[in-house]
Amino acid sequence: MPSDAYSNRVSSITDASQHFLKRIGVWDYVEHARTNPVHQMQVWDGISGARITFDASEIPESSEMARMTENLNLQRALLRKLSDTPSVQVIQSVKVESIEREAGDANHWPLVHLSNGLTLRARLLVGADGFNSPVRSFAGISSYGWSYDTQAVVATLNHAPRGPFQAPNNTAYQRFLPTGPIAFLPLSPGISSLVWSTKPHLAAVLSKSSPGVLEQLINAAFRLPETSLQYIYKRLLEGATSSEEIKGEIAFRERSDGISSHSAYASATSLVSEGGIPPDDADALPPLVTSIQPSTIASFPLRYNHAESYLGEGAGSRTVLVGDAAHTVHPLAGQGLNLGLGDVDALSRCIAQALTQGSDIGSYTTLMPYARERYFENHKVMSAVDKLHKVYSSTAQPVVWARSVGVEVINELDSVKAALMINAGAGSQLQNASGWDLLAKSIENLAGFTNTSKMIGSTVGAGIQELAKNAGQRIFGRL
């Protein structure tokens, strides 16, 4: 791939994951020029604008919060490492035709039939085969979960590098819109990646929009007030699909929202010149997207899914699940790959320990510590991410108010934030837990609050909203 072309599938590697990759000798094979550190994370509420900023400088002994890289870069590194490891044999360009149980009475092993006619008899079959895991079906492990009414649109974005008066492109931005979060992930000084989770009908239009349209919509989605965005979506769905029409609609909303053409919040009407003194708030927003790299727009459905067990039993024994085969999570916190790497780390430690004990590494008892170490750890992070998604999907006033106050209060407490970030894997002490996790916990109870306020009749509901507003004003006054 040319050095200025980037794949649309990227991942954020937490410090804990990076340590693991270093320990197993893979990190040296990663092309470092194609990775980009994230020094800062800005997350804000699509309705209230309440913002939380995480900065790596607030964490002791760490210079970056995470590192963005293309999945391809990591895959290439892993393959190179494997080909340099003589004890590992990689069978390439084959498919698994079927997996079956060996005939016989007790203690049968899984047989993996390959498309080249080879059959592998596995002491331990590791299912690292993704969401539709054939190993999971073979092992008869059921999973529970649901599809979000959300589709993720991804693309690789070109934009001007940050000017001399601004911090370089090492900040990740995420705005929680009621339709889903939109995220801007920095890949290089002038290139970033988009993950825009939104309603399926919108995602369909976005991913098929004509050239020049999506970049304008991305710029607007980070800048316009929620009501104006709703209007733009409406126009888009009504068929205003040309670049000129969209530019006109956005410019119209910017004028009616009173956004000055010299403000950082202007995109269609922006008169801000590049390289000059940036307007106020320029650092609070991602740079303006100028174009989208060819054929990088794609969309895929978002799911929540967790296998009921990570270990096969009975007729499915000698199987173990890791990564997406075991769990699928909303990408809003960038935890999917990191949870998977955490699984692999735990499983490899479990197997190494078993070898010193002469254990059969395919046995259920041997693998139990792996499942015990990971299952609830993953569940915790997954449900935290899920709740974040749900809390931020709400437009109900009390919920918006409570989540905004929560976030703004946390934002003022530097020590609490540092603790959150150390947990997020930016510090290496704790493995793979997520700052999102704690952030979510602090507003987790909101989910219950939402339901309660829905149950109460509308009159009472309105009363509560008034109360909440007043209380909010009072608290903000003190702050």
Added chain:
Amino acid sequence: MFSLVQRQTTRLSHFFPQNARRFQSAAATSSTINAAEIAHFSRLSSSWWDERGELAMLHRMNPVRVRYIREKLLESTFEDHGEDARREMESRREVLKGMDVLDVGCGGGLLSESLARLGARTLGIDASESNVGIALTHASVDPQLSSSGSGNSLEYRHASAEQLVKEPKRFDVVCSMEVIEHVDNPLAFLSACAQLVKPGGHLFLSTIARTPLSYFLTILAAEHILHEVAVGTHTYSKFIDPSELISFFQSYRPSPSSPGTPTDSGDMGSGASPRPWITRTYAHGLPTRLEAEVRGIVYIPWTGEWKLMSRSSTPWGAAQCNYLFWVRRPMDS
């Protein structure tokens, strides 16, 4: 041999007051194997390798036993040959490479398989023919165990320790895990196991102490309340306290009739009294660490794992219930 067992029984009967009568009567029979218990375990045999079945607790106990054996052998290597030798041994995956290891009462082969994977030339013996059958079948589907090319080998025989004593072969390590509380004549059994150990070799036992706690946990709770273990697996009166094992090895002398160790009989013939395996004990009757050790193992229900208690946890290493016992035969005995 019988006369020897009887002599020892008489001498040691005060250490086993409750069982003394039975020891003496059992010594008159030709074997330490209890027919009723063989039948009981044969019924269990088919489910031996079901890790979530009746023997789940035993499957979970296995790693801690192997870990302990490894730890003690590394420690002895350090004592004999120093730190470098210990490091070299530790770095090998096959930590038991080149050793002859006997697993007495191997059952379905749980421990034997692990020992063979660690590189030992392993012989597993069991009094139940069906157990030996299960063990052979299970090992035969595992290429790691059935291939003879790698130097380690695994063999099973339907035999008792007493039968093996009559053969010349002796072992670097003799293990008998969760067995002694099931035999009729523990003294004769212990003596047979001890005779099978080479000079400087190791004997590992695991069993259950005769305490109110062990009755509550292993019989009342595990068998009758939680049904984690089949009813009838354990008999309280057959449980053995660590102090009883230590007493045995304080006065144990190798058998003059042992055919495999002519030096022994030579010594005995010349009237020299060989050194007992445990020469002295200190506070609380604990043996010195280079001669023998008692370590409690405790099942932790919320992790589903057995834990080896630390040496310092109590005078007896928290050996109130299940415990591991290690003793080393002196080089010059």
